[in-house]
Amino acid sequence: MTQFEQWDIVTGVGLTALGVAAGRALETERPDHLVSDPYAAAFVAAADPPVPVPQRLADTTRMSDVARDVWTSMAQYLGVRSRFFDRFLMTAAAGGVRQVVVTAAGLDARAFRLDWPPGTELFEIDQPRVLAFKDGVLDRLGARPRCARHPVRADLRGDWPTALRDARFAPDRATAWLAEGLLPFLPADAERRFLDRIGRLSAPGSRLAAEHLAPSVRPLIEDPEFRAAAGQLGVDIADLWHFAGKTDPDRQLTAAGWAVRSVPTYEIAAAYGRDLHGLMGRTAQHGRFLTAER
Secondary structure (H helix, E strand, O other), X not given: OOOOOOOOOOXXXXXXXXXXXXXXXXXXXXXXXXXXXXOHHHHHHHOOOOOOOOOOHHHHOOOOHHHHHHHHHHHHHHHHHHHHHHHHHHHHHHOOOOEEEEOOOOOOOHHHHOOOOOOOEEEEEEOHHHHHHHHHHHHHHOOOOOOEEEEEEOOOOOOHXXXXXXXXXXXXXXXXXXXXXXXXXXXXXXXXHHHHHHHHOOOOOOEEEEEEEOHHHHHHHHOHHHHHHHHHHOOOHHHHOOOOOOOOHHHHHHHOXXXXXXXXXXXXXXXXXXXXXXXXXXXXXXXXXXXXXX
């Protein structure tokens, strides 16, 4: 245990990971899905969340209009986000990168659902109880990873680089780093330290992808109507996301020698033929996906 608050899959930040899995499960059912995650619904089915969490699109028809809008808009957004980061990782792999680190991995199943080249080593960093839940579900399903998978049980606010090295991570190899949905949850100092540590662990040829939300989203998530809608997820987003004192991650990464490219989220959605709506559509107006290479 660390000095930090711990959580499992149905409390605090862990519950948001379950919500993300539910969104991917709903997106997977669409005939025009942007992502296919055959494990997402099983994660939701195995949990016992304090609020209703849908496993299938049919589940949303029995929900209130507000709840249905929240979940369908979230599924749309997660389809876009997952497709973007899937492509980032597969492009890195096609370019010869064989070491991948998924930070705040939650219920991410990319080790199992993507076609990795031989020799790929994938490290998943998250809280011990979150990874234990995921491993239990995948074991019961008889799922087998398509690469060498290394769960790293560590808190990203603590000394996770040591835990990563102990799991046989090689800092002298080019690495593809993924910080999907993580940065808003980190306070300013923790975010700066997190990006600095990634830089110190990144050999030439390394790549990074992350999701960033601008502080301009703060009035939206503090609006009573928004908070009531977001409450359908079982958490108060305004209490979990941090913006005070933050600098633009593009600037920090550029100063550290990364070549950074940032694209507004709604532009990515439009390129994929999706018109984001509802709760997540309004949130996405303040977001962008960034990629970086050194």
